[in-house]
Amino acid sequence: MIQIDKLGKAYNGVKVLDIEQLEIPQGQSFGLVGNNGAGKTTLFRLVLDLIKADQGQVLSKDIAVNKDSQWKKYTGSFLDEGFLIDFLKPEEYFSFIADINGVTKDELHVFYDDFADFFGDEILNKNKYIRDFSKGNQKKIGLFGAIISQPEVLILDEPFANLDPSSQIRLKSLLKDLQLKAHLTMLISSHDLNHIAEVSDRIVILEKGKLVKDLLTSKNTLGELEGYFKPETSK
């Protein structure tokens, strides 16, 4: 589904991303972990053609994302507040996204019902602009916006951050559900090793822009991840 080929990006001469080869097959739920500055967001931005690669390319369904925007038709994403239109109310934002994706009003309302749990009473019918919502609720709005179009590929940057514990748990089951039912290809980054190990089939660790570990998830994965990220204590 998504193929990364000798991808490199540098800022001010410092390489922030340098990936030889990476392939994410259709239907895989792909987790990305790494400390701050490891290049997770950079990688996602490159996949979404938001920044220019210094070398190499990203292919989505065998088409380079920076050459042709076919991928936009089947890709949903939410990286940060740059994906929110802060002067809209949530419903307006959702129907904007539905409109440009050709999702009808009825379909959208079915979606609202499906997500009633996830939203709680805090998002819909609040008559409030997105900019006046809390960070956590903004995140929920963005996450929902990313899946309205019923995409084949879903790209989320730290979806669990800022969410309250119940919402985190709901989001986990939601993502697993989506992946099972819709056979969705998911790219998710997170700092929460527990969550990521739970929702991903495969986990890749980035460090200083380089791919250092590529694991298929098993019972031991969490332990392995924790071992990797354990700070070295001075003796």
Next chain:
Amino acid sequence: MKNFTLLSHQWKAATRSVAASKSVGIKIFMGFIFLILFLELLGGGFYLGSELAENSKDPVADLSRYVLYFFLAILVIRYMLQKLPTFMVTPYLNLPIKKNKLVNFILTKPLFNGLNILPLSFALAISTGLHEHLDAYTFWMIVAIVIIGDLFVNYISIYIKRVQIKHEYIFYIFLASVAGFLLLDQFKIVNFQGISSNVFMKVIQNPLWLLAGISIFAIAYYLNFQLLYKHFSLEDFGKGDSNQRSSLENLTYLDRFGKIGTFALLELKMCVRNKRTRTMLFMAPLFLLYGLFFYTKPSYLEMNGFLIFIGLFISGGFMMSFGLYFFAWESGHFDLMLTANNTYKDYIKAKYFLMLSTSTIIFLLSTFYVYFGIEILIINSVCFLFNIGVNSLLLLYFATNNNKHMDLSKGSMFNYQGVGGQHFVLMIPLLVLPILIHLPFRAFGQANIGFALIGALGILGLLFREKLLDLITRRFISRRYLMSEGFRNK
């Protein structure tokens, strides 16, 4: 010690902000303009003073009749130009600093505003022109009156502005009171000159009255202090205006234009719901009224080149102030626009149609200028064609050059955040090109052919708009990384 720390933080905030490091060009430009205006002010004051010295029997008494107008002018200018003194207060709230101290700190900031030297300089320039008629005592009294009066005006304008954050209607009340003052004065219903003279001659004769001036200044300061102290948590003054039903929600007829309509609706909402764009929207009618300033004077009606300029401004002024930042306005959600399922061309086309429709509406409203002659209507029509055919596309093309993040939550009057020096340069071809086209024809007495040509260019632009929009789209695509990177950089 604490005051010093606060000051040093302020200094750092000012010098380390992104805006400070980026816009050297615009600073030089603004500095230049400021210098010229300052010199003109001094020259004007001196001229006024020396004229009075020559022609008036009692120059001080004559002068005193206009002091009230002088302060009113300062109030209006301060109100428009001066930024509200603010201070990132949240990080200090939990520190052991007294709230009084912080409030006073914020309130002393306007004392160090560069604008403060202007009223006094003007007064000094007048005094210099008048020096033969002034004794030392009167001179110092004038200085004292100007300083104290200006302090009062300064704090009153700040007070109005701060209240206005929460209650926008205050702006209109202010506007209406100034207009009311001018009307009452114009039709001599109230003799403001007499009042002014009474008050200020009294002060000059008896310096004890200065104390009254000082106390009204103290009251103004106290009002400010109260207001800030009460609303210190900034919660009251940060947000505002959200929880209201808006009429735009049900604006569904744009739906039938498909994605372009969706984008256009988004753009409209953006205009209405953000402070900066909203101020611009309120200023749009002013462009329409622009003609009134000039058409009423017969001497201007002879100058074709000038009329073209006005014609361009009437139907294009709004478009020009808005269009050059078409993409920058969306810097807050530009990433979404880039990844959303749409073609770039639809996205750009929506902006194009928005310019087209606003310009058309303003033009249609402006047809009443036919009152000043059919020629005016013809000129305005060709200018309108040029605006929608050529200028709109040029604006879109140039808009791809802007890659500075724009903060829409700040008001727009003289707000240059995110504006580059190139703005002013880019306006030149938009306004000057048609005049240049027209010039040779006028020189040979064929003004009408010149007008026809301007209109024809506009029509050509309309006919070939698809091709030209393709060109702009290509340009947009090649600039998209630079733009999105710049917009992300707040």
